[in-house]
Amino acid sequence: MSDSAPPIPFLATVGLACERDRRLLFDQLELHLQPGDMLQVAGPNGSGKTSLLRLLAGLMPPTEGSVLLAGKPLAAQRTELARSLLWIGHAAGIKGLLSAEENLAWLGALNRCGSTSREAIWTALAEVGLRGFEDVPCHTLSAGQQRRVALARLYLAPPPLWILDEPFTALDKAGVAQVEIHLARHCEQGGMVVFTTHHSLTEKARNFRELDLGLRAA
Numbered sequence: 001m002s003d004s005a006p007p008i009p010f011l012a013t014v015g016l017a018c019e020r021d022r023r024l025l026f027d028q029l030e031l032h033l034q035p036g037d038m039l040q041v042a043g044p045n046g047s048g049k050t051s052l053l054r055l056l057a058g059l060m061p062p063t064e065g066s067v068l069l070a071g072k073p074l075a076a077q078r079t080e081l082a083r084s085l086l087w088i089g090h091a092a093g094i095k096g097l098l099s100a101e102e103n104l105a106w107l108g109a110l111n112r113c114g115s116t117s118r119e120a121i122w123t124a125l126a127e128v129g130l131r132g133f134e135d136v137p138c139h140t141l142s143a144g145q146q147r148r149v150a151l152a153r154l155y156l157a158p159p160p161l162w163i164l165d166e167p168f169t170a171l172d173k174a175g176v177a178q179v180e181i182h183l184a185r186h187c188e189q190g191g192m193v194v195f196t197t198h199h200s201l202t203e204k205a206r207n208f209r210e211l212d213l214g215l216r217a218a
């Protein structure tokens with residue numbers, strides 16, 4: 001029998017509480033994430049799913065408690081967080097006047113503090129079914145195609161932790177199926193995914209869990 005200490009979670013929350021607009025959304029929330037984990041945050045509209053994801057991504061401070069990255073508070077881990085995290089919010093977050101290629105070039109540079117090759121970007125765009133749409137302004141693309149541009153970042157050798165707010169929005173059935181498989185594969189390869197969606201997944205990683213904020217509501 002080993003007497004070694006349990007491993008420090010990659011990402012964890014301790015006594016996390018979130019109040020918005022003087023409404024307590026959740027409190028005493030404890031979760032931990034290790035390589036391989038896939039966590040679906042579920043719950044009805046307004047239950048705090050996006051708020052929780054924003055807390056985990058360090059985009060807003062908690063009302064109480066803390067988020068820990070490798071055992072240390074996020075606030076003290078900004079560089080490490082930037083290296084470890086890929087955040088894709090509810091809005092596609094791409095610039096309409098730029099082409100898909102240009103969007104991915106600057107988003108890739110932002111994320112990894114380095115340059116992203118044209119070849120890698122075109123390959124990622126082909127992966128999400130946008131071959132032939134690489135250099136047209138994104139405002140001319142459909143909502144689903146714009147979502148695909150955002151999701152192409154998942155194919156650009158991204159960091160290990162993905163936090164995705166409603167990644168399937170506007171995608172067609174084939175697009176949903178492909179992204180599901182990609183998320184599960186990322187986890188099987190030692191990555192981690194935290195995401196929200198209102199749809200039930202067909203493909204899940206082995207270490208899949210669901211956190212239902214609706215069930216926690218006061």
Ligand SMILES: Nc1ncnc2c1ncn2[C@@H]1O[C@H](COP(=O)(O)OP(=O)(O)OP(=O)(O)O)[C@@H](O)[C@H]1O
Binds near residue numbers: 021025043045050052
């Ligand atoms: N910027 C904000 N300022 C104040 N309150 C906010 C803000 N954004 C969200 N809220 C409030 O926080 C609560 C939770 O919102 P949140 O977006 O986290 O819910 P959600 O579970 O993701 O909802 P949905 O399923 O509709 O996307 C809502 O009551 C909302 O009004």
